Amino acid sequence: MNLKQLSLLELEQVLAPLSPTPTAVRKVFAAVFAHGAQTVEQVCQAPQVPKRVAEYLRAHAELPRLEVVERRRADDGFVKYLFASPLGGRVEAVRIPIFDDKYIVCVSSQVGCALACDFCMTGKLGFQRNLKMWEILDQVLQVREEADRPVRGVVFMGMGEPLLNYAETIRAAQVLSHPAGLAISGTSITFSTAGMVPQIRRYTQEGHPYRLAFSVTSAIPEKRLKVLPIEKGHPLPELVEAIREYTQVRNERAMIAYVAISGFNLGLEDALALKDTFEGIPIKVDLIDVTDPTGKYQPPTAEELKAFRDHLQVLKSPIARRYSGGKDIGAACGTLEASQYGGTVLAPPAPRAE
Numbered sequence: 001m002n003l004k005q006l007s008l009l010e011l012e013q014v015l016a017p018l019s020p021t022p023t024a025v026r027k028v029f030a031a032v033f034a035h036g037a038q039t040v041e042q043v044c045q046a047p048q049v050p051k052r053v054a055e056y057l058r059a060h061a062e063l064p065r066l067e068v069v070e071r072r073r074a075d076d077g078f079v080k081y082l083f084a085s086p087l088g089g090r091v092e093a094v095r096i097p098i099f100d101d102k103y104i105v106c107v108s109s110q111v112g113c114a115l116a117c118d119f120c121m122t123g124k125l126g127f128q129r130n131l132k133m134w135e136i137l138d139q140v141l142q143v144r145e146e147a148d149r150p151v152r153g154v155v156f157m158g159m160g161e162p163l164l165n166y167a168e169t170i171r172a173a174q175v176l177s178h179p180a181g182l183a184i185s186g187t188s189i190t191f192s193t194a195g196m197v198p199q200i201r202r203y204t205q206e207g208h209p210y211r212l213a214f215s216v217t218s219a220i221p222e223k224r225l226k227v228l229p230i231e232k233g234h235p236l237p238e239l240v241e242a243i244r245e246y247t248q249v250r251n252e253r254a255m256i257a258y259v260a261i262s263g264f265n266l267g268l269e270d271a272l273a274l275k276d277t278f279e280g281i282p283i284k285v286d287l288i289d290v291t292d293p294t295g296k297y298q299p300p301t302a303e304e305l306k307a308f309r310d311h312l313q314v315l316k317s318p319i320a321r322r323y324s325g326g327k328d329i330g331a332a333c334g335t336l337e338a339s340q341y342g343g344t345v346l347a348p349p350a351p352r353a354e
Contacts, residue, residue: 001061003032003043004134004141007171008178020053026180028053032063033181036141039063066138071346078326079346080336081143085111085135089128091159093139094331095147104153104188107139108336109169110160115194117215118227119259119290119297121330121337122159130165136172140182146349153188157213159336162191163199170203173210186210192257197234200242204249213255213286214243218265219273227261227297236277244281253282253318259334260305261290262298271311284318291324291332 001014008029015025031037031046040061044054066083069090073079079095089111096104113120114127144151154176156162162169173189175181186209193200194215203212216236218224225231243254256278260266274285287309289299300308305321312319324332329343 002134003028003040003057003061003063004137005132007174008180015053015056018050018052018056020050024048024050024053028057029178030180033137033141033175033178034183036145037063038065064134064138066135066142068142068348071348072329072331072341072343073346074326074329074331074343076325078329078331079143080326080329080331080341080343081139083139083142085131087129087132087135091131091135091139092331092336093143093158094326094336095143096155096325097149098152100149102149102152103143103147104155105140105143105151106155106158107136108158108160109136109156109162109165113160114164115161116229117194117334118229119261119292120334121293122334125159125337127160130168131160133168133171133175136169137175137182140176144182151182152184153190154184155190155192157190157192157333161194161196163193163196163203166199166202170208173208177209190255194228194230195234195236195239196230197238197242200239200246204242204246207249211255212246213257214239215257215259216274217257217259217261218270219277220265220270223265223270227259227264240277240281243278243283247282253284256283256285257322258285258287259290260287260300260308262300262304264297266300266304266308268311271308271314274312275314278315278317282317283315284320285312285315287319287321288324288333289321291327291335293330293335 012025027046027048031043037043069082069084077097081093084090091108094106110130111128112125113122116123176184177186189210192213221236247254290297326332330341
């Protein structure tokens with residue numbers, strides 16, 4: 001019985017034959033997630049866990065962990081973790097500093113990725129498998145263990161398309177945001193999708209409190225197809241209608257992620273296409289410089305970016321430039337591929353005193 005793979009309701013069902021109080025079940029759940037127990041014995045010793053429950057856990061429960069293969073620190077303070085799973089495969093997570101008071105963790109949801117976006121190194125790995133809920137959560141738990149500031153947000157923007165692992169990523173988000181889990185606000189958890197229309201519609205219908213970010217990169221379908229093969233299976237008009245439904249149900253602006261590529265998608269025609277495509281839909285645009293270690297795609301020059309931001313005024317929508325940090329360690333958007341880069345290799349932290 002993997003305690004990291006159980007929601008609070010599932011834990012209640014498993015322990016029901018022992019007739020524990022709701023408080024006792026919650027204490028077990030909180031020991032695993034809120035307090036980050038590293039062994040079953042630590043869970044058993046949590047306050048208000050009855051002896052019969054502790055004996056059952058000792059006999060039947062486990063708390064698996066991902067192996068931290070390496071930690072690398074970038075010059076800008078981003079830290080990339082390379083994890084190996086006992087279920088097979090390696091994934092990466094990134095600890096992102098926000099000002100001087102908190103961290104956000106960028107997590108992976110799959111080993112590899114099937115979408116093969118042309119500027120993304122993860123896509124070149126191909127798809128190997130979906131991660132289980134516990135593997136997603138353990139990325140955050142282990143980063144939190146070593147952090148000198150609280151973890152206040154999680155973004156599903158690492159390796160993989162999270163909405164292609166829908167059930168496990170949603171389950172993970174529910175534990176992340178549970179008051180007895182990691183107690184991260186639902187509005188501080190974001191799923192980035194390249195445009196999985198059926199899953200976007202399901203997400204909207206289910207009314208989850210988390211946020212979606214939609215990777216568009218070009219509102220000209222022919223251009224979008226060159227870099228995002230998903231355009232063939234879920235064409236832009238389909239995606240736009242799903243985004244429209246999302247904004248209507250949630251009564252909020254949709255976050256449009258736009259990877260800025262020099263000489264490709266930064267002209268006046270690109271801005272006008274965005275305007276026409278999203279007419280009547282409240283959006284905000286996140287500009288993200290492309291980071292392509294192969295050199296095929298280059299980030300915009302300062303002049304290109306300024307001109308494009310001027311063109312985007314036709315949208316009359318908020319425009320932001322998202323900082324994609326950790327470039328020197330392969331932690332920037334689109335560069336996660338479970339391989340080594342530069343930066344400073346960090347030693348494991350000293351064991352905590354009991």
